[in-house]
Amino acid sequence: MITKPKGTSDIYGKEAKIWKYIEEIVDSVMEKYNYTYIRTPLFEATELFHRGIGDTSDIVTKETYDFVDRGNRKLTLRPEGTAGVVRSFIENKMYGSETLPVKCYYNGTMYRYERPQLGRDRELTQFGFEVLGTDDPLSDAEVISVAVNIYKMLGLKDIKVEINSLGDSESRNNYRQALLNYLKPYQDKLCDDCKARLEKNPLRILDCKIDSATDIIKNAPTTIAYLNEESKERFETLKDYLDILEIPYEVNPQIVRGLDYYNHTVFEIKVDLPGLSNAQTIGAGGRYNGLVKELGGPDTACIGFASGVSRVVLALKEQDVELPIKKEIDAFIMYVNEDEKKYALYLQQELRMAGFTIETEYTNRSLKAQFKQAERLKSKLLIILNSEDLDNGEVQVKNSNTKKTDKISLEYLIYYLDEQLADEDSLTLDFENFQKQTSLTDNCECEHHCSHDDCHCKD
Numbered sequence: 001m002i003t004k005p006k007g008t009s010d011i012y013g014k015e016a017k018i019w020k021y022i023e024e025i026v027d028s029v030m031e032k033y034n035y036t037y038i039r040t041p042l043f044e045a046t047e048l049f050h051r052g053i054g055d056t057s058d059i060v061t062k063e064t065y066d067f068v069d070r071g072n073r074k075l076t077l078r079p080e081g082t083a084g085v086v087r088s089f090i091e092n093k094m095y096g097s098e099t100l101p102v103k104c105y106y107n108g109t110m111y112r113y114e115r116p117q118l119g120r121d122r123e124l125t126q127f128g129f130e131v132l133g134t135d136d137p138l139s140d141a142e143v144i145s146v147a148v149n150i151y152k153m154l155g156l157k158d159i160k161v162e163i164n165s166l167g168d169s170e171s172r173n174n175y176r177q178a179l180l181n182y183l184k185p186y187q188d189k190l191c192d193d194c195k196a197r198l199e200k201n202p203l204r205i206l207d208c209k210i211d212s213a214t215d216i217i218k219n220a221p222t223t224i225a226y227l228n229e230e231s232k233e234r235f236e237t238l239k240d241y242l243d244i245l246e247i248p249y250e251v252n253p254q255i256v257r258g259l260d261y262y263n264h265t266v267f268e269i270k271v272d273l274p275g276l277s278n279a280q281t282i283g284a285g286g287r288y289n290g291l292v293k294e295l296g297g298p299d300t301a302c303i304g305f306a307s308g309v310s311r312v313v314l315a316l317k318e319q320d321v322e323l324p325i326k327k328e329i330d331a332f333i334m335y336v337n338e339d340e341k342k343y344a345l346y347l348q349q350e351l352r353m354a355g356f357t358i359e360t361e362y363t364n365r366s367l368k369a370q371f372k373q374a375e376r377l378k379s380k381l382l383i384i385l386n387s388e389d390l391d392n393g394e395v396q397v398k399n400s401n402t403k404k405t406d407k408i409s410l411e412y413l414i415y416y417l418d419e420q421l422a423d424e425d426s427l428t429l430d431f432e433n434f435q436k437q438t439s440l441t442d443n444c445e446c447e448h449h450c451s452h453d454d455c456h457c458k459d
Helices: 013-032 046-052 058-063 082-091 137-154 169-189 192-200 202-207 229-244 309-318 338-353 367-376 387-391 410-421 431-438
Strands: 043-045 066-068 074-077 102-111 123-132 159-165 263-271 281-287 302-308 329-334 358-360 379-384 394-399 405-409
Touching: 013 102, 013 123, 013 137, 013 309, 043 046, 043 082, 046 074, 046 082, 082 102, 082 123, 082 302, 123 137, 123 309, 137 159, 137 229, 137 263, 137 281, 137 302, 137 309, 159 229, 169 192, 169 202, 192 202, 229 263, 281 309, 302 309, 329 338, 329 367, 329 410, 338 358, 338 387, 338 410, 367 379, 379 410, 387 394, 394 410, 405 410
Parallel strands: 329 358, 329 379
Antiparallel strands: 043 074, 066 074, 102 123, 123 302, 159 263, 263 281, 281 302, 379 394, 394 405
């Protein structure tokens, strides 16, 4: 038997509805904030990620899926979304737009070859958004607020925002030198990867999955201590804006983010999940003012955010969030003979186009079995067809909750369904009692296999 690759998942059934609901919430919030959807290729030139993410990052050195195509081009499955968005921004000359900043968002799969674990897969789905073309701290505050509001709309609680500043180029360079001076005496105690990073990019060591838990790193100098006055003022302005938006936050000097292109604001969003100690960060982002220029475009200030959907799903489950996902259908159309089946085909099309969620019978089961199928699908209403009623331009509609059956003119059916479905809370299913009331059996003498109590065929 062929099975799915390690580190990938099949998303289907109830789980798929959760994923789709998250996607719909993201779309809805993005529309309110005037972000437009962007779709970039699943694979890009390998150079894009080496230049954009950085040669010293774990993503580039260990985790990318690289391949050479038949044209001998070096390509990479995208490990994250920002670099592709920036490439598109440059290639399509969006920087020349009079409507700067460009505000866009994405939702798609990324690929990283890493050890699969809870909330961390080799094929992962991320949603994220970018603001390209402004250095105003107002945009930093907006990006953070958008992320927080998405999580709130999903129903997550105990949302924690942690922020830090890497400062401008001067501040970052000063900090880099201070960190290098601090770490050199401990070089022999660092892991092999961090020994290699020490000269190339010592900030990477702060993100190391091995060394970050040691006292050496915990006692390392912080970025905030090396901010120049301009960077300090900018960071204070961001905090003022977050206060205005009533977004609680904590300053966490340990946040540096794992990518080379960050400067000034960096942040992580966490939820309190005692059972998921290694998956509490559900989203993160920061400002990357140098990336557009690094990839060949004009000097452009940008900020972005990304969140792993599987992490969000884990958080929703851990917090027992009940999402308002539709678990039932509006009506199930029931029939027995071929003429009724043909009309069911026509009727379900008309009702679906009118906005109702409709199902019908596809496997030629008896009427009793169709009742059971409607029960499994949690159908609120049952539309029961029989030839005599159809000849009179009518159908029977049974309310699954009240058990009441009405004979409805086909001309009035859509209006009737609207009225019946208006108060969905009153339409909870109780099929067990319903079946007891109607005494459904397969022993009725009529060709429709009705229940004895409900048979209209001999009338």
